[in-house]
Amino acid sequence: MEGFVKQKVGRTVEQVAQGYLNELANKNLILVARSKDDGSIKSFRIHDFLREMLLSKSRDQSFLMIVNEQTNECINKVRRLSIHGSWANFNPQRCVEYSYLPFDFVVGFKPPIGMGVLTSLYKLCFIEATPGIITELGKMKELRRLCILKLRREDGKDFCSSIGKLKNLQVLNISATAENEILDLDHLSSPPASLQRLYMSGRLENVPHWIKSLNNLVNVNFRWSQLRDDPLEYLQDLPNLVHLDLLMGYVGEELCFKARKFQRLKLLDLDKVEPLKQVIIEEGAMPNLEKIIIQRCTFLESVPSGIERLTNIQVLEFFDMPQEFVHKLLPDTLDGDYHKVAHIPQVYYTYWRDGAWEAHPLETKDEIGISSRPRTSIRCYDQRNSL
Incomplete structure (x- = not known):
C-alpha cells in the first residue's frame, strides 16, 4: 500500500485499504470500474474535479518524479520512481539510494544484473527468467506481485528457493518457455x-503438493498443464477458492466435483x-457457483451431470x-438436456465470426440454424478476448 495505510490489529494493510475504498465508493467519491473475483475493488474512476485536485497536489508535494536517461540529480522526496527509456541501459545500482521506495515495474523486459538491490519492490511483472534474477528474487x-516469463525446467x-522467501507474495504468475516446457515447482x-x-x-x-496448504487462494489458473492426475483432488478443500480456470489443464475423460467440495467457488472455466x-x-458441490464457461471441449458429450443441482448459477x-452439443440443449430436442439448464437465467452459445465473438441466447435463431425463438440478443467481444 506504499506507506499510505497503516495496518490494524487482525487486518492486513490491503484489507484496511479496501475498506477505505469501499467507503469512498459508498459516498460516490469514486466510481467502481472493475471488481476482483472476491468482490473487492480492482480499479475505479474518479470525477474530473477530484483528478485535477490530485494532480495539483502531486506536483506541489513532489509526489511523482519521472526519471529518464538524462536525469542525474538525486531526488530525496519522491515516493514512487518510474523509469522511462531503454532497459538495456538501466543500472539498478543507480537506485540504491531509492531502495526504500515501493518500486513498481509494470512492463516486460529482460532484467539487468543487480535487481536484488531493490528490496522494497512491490510488483515485478513480465520479466524474463535468467539465472541472475531467479536467485535475486x-x-x-x-x-506482492510477481509475473515471470520463460521459466525453464532446470530453473525449478x-x-x-527464492519464492519460499517471499512471505508477502499475493499474486504469482509463472510462464514456461513454451507450452510443452515442464514447470518444476x-x-x-x-x-x-x-x-x-x-x-x-x-x-x-503433477499438481504441486504445496497448493493444498494455501488457504488464502482465491484464483487458480492452470494453462497447458496437461495434468494426468485429477487437479480437483488438490483444490477441492481450499476454503477461499472463488475462480478456477483450466485451459488444457487436464488430460482425462472425467472430472468429478465431489459432494460438499468447492464451497466458495463462483466461476468455473473449462477450456480445451x-x-x-x-x-x-x-x-x-459448488453451492455458490454463479457462472460456468465451457470452451472448445470438443469431446464433451453433454452438459455437466448434476448441473440442475446448482441453485445459484446465473450464467x-x-x-x-x-x-x-448445442442442439441437444434445445427445448424441442427429443431426449435432450434442456431440462437440466432451464433454471439458469442466462445460457449462451458463442462463436467467433468476422473478427469478433458473438454470443446468442440458447433459444435464439441465428445464421447457424441451431435453434428457434423470436427474440435475439448478440454480444460482441473485441479481438483481444479471442482465444
Whole structure:
C-alpha cells in the first residue's frame, strides 16, 4: 500500500485499504470500474474535479518524479520512481539510494544484473527468467506481485528457493518457455501463506503438493498443464477458492466435483480440456457457483451431470462448441438436456465470426440454424478476448 495505510490489529494493510475504498465508493467519491473475483475493488474512476485536485497536489508535494536517461540529480522526496527509456541501459545500482521506495515495474523486459538491490519492490511483472534474477528474487522480500516469463525446467529448484522467501507474495504468475516446457515447482517446501492468485502456464508432471496448504487462494489458473492426475483432488478443500480456470489443464475423460467440495467457488472455466467426455457435479458441490464457461471441449458429450443441482448459477456460456452439443440443449430436442439448464437465467452459445465473438441466447435463431425463438440478443467481444 506504499506507506499510505497503516495496518490494524487482525487486518492486513490491503484489507484496511479496501475498506477505505469501499467507503469512498459508498459516498460516490469514486466510481467502481472493475471488481476482483472476491468482490473487492480492482480499479475505479474518479470525477474530473477530484483528478485535477490530485494532480495539483502531486506536483506541489513532489509526489511523482519521472526519471529518464538524462536525469542525474538525486531526488530525496519522491515516493514512487518510474523509469522511462531503454532497459538495456538501466543500472539498478543507480537506485540504491531509492531502495526504500515501493518500486513498481509494470512492463516486460529482460532484467539487468543487480535487481536484488531493490528490496522494497512491490510488483515485478513480465520479466524474463535468467539465472541472475531467479536467485535475486529471494532478496525482494516486499514483493506482492510477481509475473515471470520463460521459466525453464532446470530453473525449478532455485526458483522455488527464492519464492519460499517471499512471505508477502499475493499474486504469482509463472510462464514456461513454451507450452510443452515442464514447470518444476515441487521443490517449494514453504509457500507464501499470503498467496491469493496463482497462474501457471506450462506443463506440469503433477499438481504441486504445496497448493493444498494455501488457504488464502482465491484464483487458480492452470494453462497447458496437461495434468494426468485429477487437479480437483488438490483444490477441492481450499476454503477461499472463488475462480478456477483450466485451459488444457487436464488430460482425462472425467472430472468429478465431489459432494460438499468447492464451497466458495463462483466461476468455473473449462477450456480445451481434452479428451474430457463427462463432468459430474455431486450433491452439495459448488453451492455458490454463479457462472460456468465451457470452451472448445470438443469431446464433451453433454452438459455437466448434476448441473440442475446448482441453485445459484446465473450464467452458462459455451464458446466454439460443436453444433451437435448445442442442439441437444434445445427445448424441442427429443431426449435432450434442456431440462437440466432451464433454471439458469442466462445460457449462451458463442462463436467467433468476422473478427469478433458473438454470443446468442440458447433459444435464439441465428445464421447457424441451431435453434428457434423470436427474440435475439448478440454480444460482441473485441479481438483481444479471442482465444
